[in-house]
Amino acid sequence: MNRSGMDKFKENLKNIRASFAASLLRTKRPISGRSRAAVMLNNFFLHIQGVRTNINTLRPSYTFGLGLVSLFLLFFTTISGILLMIYYSPSTGEAYNTVKDITYVVFAGSLMRNVHKWAGEGMIIFVMLHMARVFYTGSYSRPREFNWLVGIMLLILTFVLNLSGYMLPWDQLSYWALVIVSNIIQSSKELTDALGITPYFDIGGMAKEFFLGGTVPGKATLIRVYFLHIMLLPILLFIFLGVHFWRIRKDGGLSRPAGSAEKSVFSWPDLLRAETAVFMLCLAGVLVYSFYVDAPLREMANPLIPENPAKAPWYFLGLQEMVSYSAFMGGIVAPGLAILGLALIPYLDREDGHAGIWFSGRQGKITALQSMFAGAAVLAGLLAFVIRFGWFRNWWPDVPQILIIMVNPAGIWVAFVALWSLRVIKKTGSTRMGAIALFTMFLVGYVMLTYVGTELRGPNWEFYWLKSQWPMH
Amino acid sequence: MDDKTGDKEGITRRGFLGMASLWAVILSSLTLLAGIFRMSKADVYYEKSRRFKIGRPENFPVGTVKKLDDKRVFIFSDNDGLYAVSSVCTHLGCIVNAVDWGFQCPCHGSKFNRDGRVISGPAPRNLPWFKISRHVDGSLVVDAGREIRTGTKFRV
Numbered sequence: 355m356n357r358s359g360m361d362k363f364k365e366n367l368k369n370i371r372a373s374f375a376a377s378l379l380r381t382k383r384p385i386s387g388r389s390r391a392a393v394m395l396n397n398f399f400l401h402i403q404g405v406r407t408n409i410n411t412l413r414p415s416y417t418f419g420l421g422l423v424s425l426f427l428l429f430f431t432t433i434s435g436i437l438l439m440i441y442y443s444p445s446t447g448e449a450y451n452t453v454k455d456i457t458y459v460v461f462a463g464s465l466m467r468n469v470h471k472w473a474g475e476g477m478i479i480f481v482m483l484h485m486a487r488v489f490y491t492g493s494y495s496r497p498r499e500f501n502w503l504v505g506i507m508l509l510i511l512t513f514v515l516n517l518s519g520y521m522l523p524w525d526q527l528s529y530w531a532l533v534i535v536s537n538i539i540q541s542s543k544e545l546t547d548a549l550g551i552t553p554y555f556d557i558g559g560m561a562k563e564f565f566l567g568g569t570v571p572g573k574a575t576l577i578r579v580y581f582l583h584i585m586l587l588p589i590l591l592f593i594f595l596g597v598h599f600w601r602i603r604k605d606g607g608l609s610r611p612a613g614s615a616e617k618s619v620f621s622w623p624d625l626l627r628a629e630t631a632v633f634m635l636c637l638a639g640v641l642v643y644s645f646y647v648d649a650p651l652r653e654m655a656n657p658l659i660p661e662n663p664a665k666a667p668w669y670f671l672g673l674q675e676m677v678s679y680s681a682f683m684g685g686i687v688a689p690g691l692a693i694l695g696l697a698l699i700p701y702l703d704r705e706d707g708h709a710g711i712w713f714s715g716r717q718g719k720i721t722a723l724q725s726m727f728a729g730a731a732v733l734a735g736l737l738a739f740v741i742r743f744g745w746f747r748n749w750w751p752d753v754p755q756i757l758i759i760m761v762n763p764a765g766i767w768v769a770f771v772a773l774w775s776l777r778v779i780k781k782t783g784s785t786r787m788g789a790i791a792l793f794t795m796f797l798v799g800y801v802m803l804t805y806v807g808t809e810l811r812g813p814n815w816e817f818y819w820l821k822s823q824w825p826m827h
Numbered sequence: 828m829d830d831k832t833g834d835k836e837g838i839t840r841r842g843f844l845g846m847a848s849l850w851a852v853i854l855s856s857l858t859l860l861a862g863i864f865r866m867s868k869a870d871v872y873y874e875k876s877r878r879f880k881i882g883r884p885e886n887f888p889v890g891t892v893k894k895l896d897d898k899r900v901f902i903f904s905d906n907d908g909l910y911a912v913s914s915v916c917t918h919l920g921c922i923v924n925a926v927d928w929g930f931q932c933p934c935h936g937s938k939f940n941r942d943g944r945v946i947s948g949p950a951p952r953n954l955p956w957f958k959i960s961r962h963v964d965g966s967l968v969v970d971a972g973r974e975i976r977t978g979t980k981f982r983v
């Protein structure tokens with residue numbers, strides 16, 4: 355009896371690989387149709403995806419993998435962020451030194467910080483590109499309206515997470531971005547001041563104090579921003595992400611042209627192979643970029659000496675450009691209206707039959723191109739006029755502020771976009787075309803204003819074609 | 828359990844109690860939320876006092892222009908007296924620089940004249956002037972928490 359017991363033991367030892375794999379995957383090797391279905395259904399991580407995938411979903415020219423890229427970048431920021439937390443300390447005295455330690459003393463610390471930074475900023479680009487893909491393929495239409503809203507929440511969270519991360523190193527960039535952002539938060543004071551009700555109802559000041567944990571940026575602020583960055587915002591992001599993926603499944607997978615062949619393949623292996631390929635490309639891209647390009651770190655924060663020019667991070671420079679005309683209009687009303695406009699698109703354009711076709715065909719392409727050129731021309735003209743001739747305050751120094759709040763370049767741009775979109779709806783008789791005009795001009799505005807704020811604004815926020823023309827000081 | 832309230836005027840007892848308990852849940856949740864928000868505002872800030880001494884008047888002879896960096900204020904002295912002008916731009920809070928024609932903000936290009944009035948740029952209002960008073964020990968005290976009308980100078 356002893357001998358056969360040893361035999362069993364040896365046999366089990368020999369089969370350990372197969373039996374472990376079976377226990378892990380809860381199924382046999384996925385080689386038959388049945389077992390391929392089973393492996394997707396039975397695995398916690400895989401069951402989020404369908405057993406079968408429509409072939410349209412796997413067409414690289416349909417999705418470009420943009421949503422996946424955003425997801426993988428999020429993975430990289432999460433992992434590198436957890437590693438950075440080993441050293442980082444969120445106190446005004448220590449923060450800068452610990453970031454310096456991470457950069458110069460810790461093994462691979464600089465690389466991890468770069469990965470964290472560039473994957474995070476990459477998310478902004480790829481989430482926006484993903485949004486553009488979803489929009490131009492008409493994928494927000496019924497039944498996917500709500501997932502479009504979830505997507506907009508994810509976009510906002512991506513922006514706020516990036517911004518809060520920007521403040522943590524507590525260097526000059528962090529500090530002065532923090533000053534600017536806290537004052538944008540406060541900017542409804544501009545309106546209450548103009549109406550003369552600030553002493554009774556200072557909502558801007560209250561919001562600023564809530565954010566800063568005081569009246570000036572300091573210890574309390576850094577802890578607050580850190581808490582937002584590593585706790586509150588990531589939790590919200592992952593919750594919304596879960597809803598986003600769940601809705602993709604519930605809404606019937608990715609959008610595809612109506613009446614297209616309902617041909618599908620098993621997700622294992624075709625979908626997983628495609629996803630793995632995107633993952634490897636992403637990882638390679640982030641690592642190579644992070645190896646060559648370092649995340650900036652300036653001198654330690656000094657509340658007495660502002661940077662000149664003091665700039666917010668690049669993804670907010672479009673906002674800063676608008677803010678340079680009126681803080682309230684450019685910092686709160688215009689972006690608020692932009693987000694509201696984006697959010698309402700699937701509810702104001704209820705046309706069916708556009709899903710899955712890029713630009714909804716020829717007319718959409720023409721509308722998009724026209725809107726792009728018209729928007730670029732009007733915005734460039736508007737900016738050129740303001741840069742050359744100034745605005746009300748330069749002509750009539752005593753003009754009441756309320757007039758500037760009501761009439762300023764940011765407001766004019768928003769009004770133009772709205773009117774142009776309405777005109778397109780009227781002319782084409784299609785709300786989808788109006789939506790294309792609106793969204794295209796949103797993208798044009800974001801890109802152009804960001805470019806002007808980043809590249810063309812120098813010391814004292816004055817206009818320069820090239821950075822090499824900035825005066826020395 | 829019949830819900831045939833449609834043909835009856837008013838509201839049933841069951842319906843009333845149901846709505847009352849629903850609103851109790853909503854109101855108590857909102858109160859809780861208000862408490863959570865209130866918690867984020869401490870009763871005391873460990874910040875520097877906004878009232879500070881700047882020394883005796885003799886240190887500020889006529890013609891003085893002094894920038895007190897850490898207090899974020901300029902002290903001027905002319906024939907009419909002393910005055911304190913904030914150095915924090917009213918637009919987005921950058922520190923303005925004194926130039927020969929007034930003040931210039933490095934962040935978004937706001938310009939102010941020598942009295943701190945906005946000349947150009949996005950700043951929504953003038954640079955505030957602060958109250959100056961005299962302490963019993965003879966030194967001057969600036970209260971950066973109290974704005975006064977532009978042009979009000981402290982006669983020594």
